[in-house]
Amino acid sequence: MRLSTKLFGVEYHFKSLNEVMAKANELKSGDQLAGIAAKTTKERVAAKEVLSEVTLKDLKENPAVPYEEDEITRIIMDDLNLKVYDEIKEWTVKDLREWLLSTEVKGNDIKWIRRGLTSEMIAAVTKLMSNLDLIQTAKKIVVTKHCNTTIGGETVLAARLQPNHTTDDPDGIMISLLEGLSYGVGDAVIGLNPVDDTVDSVIRVLERFDEIKRKWKIPTQICVLAHVTTQMEAIKRGAPTDLIFQSIAGSEKGNEAFGINAKMIEEAKNLALREGTAAGPNVMYFETGQGSELSSDAHHGVDQLTMEARCYGFAKRYDPFIVNTVVGFIGPEYLYDSKQVTRAGLEDHFMGKLHGLSMGVDVCYTNHMKADQNDIENLAILLGAAGCNFFMGVPVGDDIMLNYQTTGYHDIQTVRETLNKNPINEFSLWLEEMGIRKDGKFTKKSGDGSIFL
Structure with missing residues (x-):
């Protein structure tokens, strides 16, 4: 898993996937208060670039909070449909984004794939989306x-x-x-x-x-x-x-x-x-x-x-x-x-x-x-x-x-x-x-x- 990139002649190195996830987030005062937000817009873009190449397998194997320490992690992992996950685990986060935004992908397709997604995967793809991306994709998903x-x-x-x-x-x-x-x-x-x-x-x-x-x-x-x-x-x-x-x-x-x-x-x-x-x-x-x-x-x-x-x-x-x-x-x-x-x-x-x-x-x-x-x-x-x-x-x-x-x-x-x-x-x-x-x-x-x- 690559945790560094070079952007505008500057090298950016991140210590963990959690750091990449935090710094790829859009600016939030809560992340700033926690001391985990990107310091500059360039660092945020660098983190997004690194995150885009992270695979869904990387995200499953590196949950935000370790499996042994947290019952929510265990619930998310234990409820994962491994058959669906195995079909998409080599996708990168940017692959998932492109798939969700594709005009060929409909609501029923998304219902299938979500069974193989952990919450961290969903959070990761959210960080790469624009506001309009979020609106367009959510509109496809009908939940009753x-x-x-x-x-x-x-x-x-x-x-x-x-x-x-x-x-x-x-x-x-x-x-x-x-x-x-x-x-x-x-x-x-x-x-x-x-x-x-x-x-x-x-x-x-x-x-x-x-x-x-x-x-x-x-x-x-x-x-x-x-x-x-x-x-x-x-x-x-x-x-x-x-x-x-x-x-x-x-x-x-x-x-x-x-x-x-x-x-x-x-x-x-x-x-x-x-x-x-x-x-x-x-x-x-x-x-x-x-x-x-x-x-x-x-x-x-x-x-x-x-x-x-x-x-x-x-x-x-x-x-x-x-x-x-x-x-x-x-x-x-x-x-x-x-x-x-x-x-x-x-x-x-x-x-x-x-x-x-x-x-x-x-x-x-x-x-x-x-x-x-x-x-x-x-x-x-x-x-x-x-x-x-x-x-x-x-x-x-x-x-x-x-x-x-x-x-x-x-x-x-x-x-x-x-x-x-x-x-x-x-x-x-x-x-x-x-x-x-x-x-x-x-x-x-x-x-x-x-x-x-």
Whole structure:
């Protein structure tokens, strides 16, 4: 494996494949904070040139974190289809890029090849792609999953209805929920980030969600995004639960910081299938975001894009209904400005799709980041064109509990109309029955939550 190159008369020598991977990454403030980013643009280009000649076999034999030290590495390796891998292992990363971008390669071809790819291979090819490359290739990959309804499809753009409240007040939550439904939001999931992570509080919210869902016969999924152990206890106590949620990381140590491990997630999935209220078979919901491993000192000196790819390798084991990257939430320490957030959103979506995940993006930013609402609207259009499965829906795009800015209910409707997208089919038919949509267009009832009162 060659780890050096000569560029513009200067020789560049890299000590390891992890160093090549880190320095080939597009500029990210998180990699700079970790001290692993390329020092100059020329060094970045040199690292990309070296990475382009690395074989897929090299990447399999040199995982970001050693097999013996990390259960996520073991999951990624143990789940690899060796028959497919053997057919492509001599490919270089640039070969993989050219193959993915070929007009002759279709979605079914990609479904075949991804079974022989590790997360590090997917991260590597991502580093060689332009933003347009990421959009074009992700668009080819159609991923559908089923919980109570079926998410995915070339014409579908779903949305999570996120009615967060500063005190978990049930009435306040419900007002936001009903308004969101009137905007055609909530087909991916109705999911609350709770202030109170106790079992009793989670049960109260789930029961209220279930009451609304049953009263209006809404074809969707419900979830409260508490810690996985809290949700499991709520299910054991009879709480109506369609999806079990958990934030995940790309290393075993990172997952330990979240208070989870692979065995716990497996138990949660089995519990949801056995005692949950969803039809299934996809009953898990995961969230990720570049930089989370660095924030818990669990990145093992590996760049944040590669660690993010490993999150998806871990998630794939549990065949989730949805996964989303909360791309601009952590802040400028990891993604400094709108350019970095845009790049990360396109990277994450592409990597998740290439892993075979039903991928969404929380197109968002925090107020201490160099970004604004126009920036996330730009990214939403780019991701919509790339075939993103779902976005977030929050009243006027301002989450008053989490203190960050994301896509609002009205934004979802606008992106759908602009790109000729629709809600999930079952939900779309329900909107027609409620008079909120007619002939594929929203009516005057849209945005009027009082129709449910």
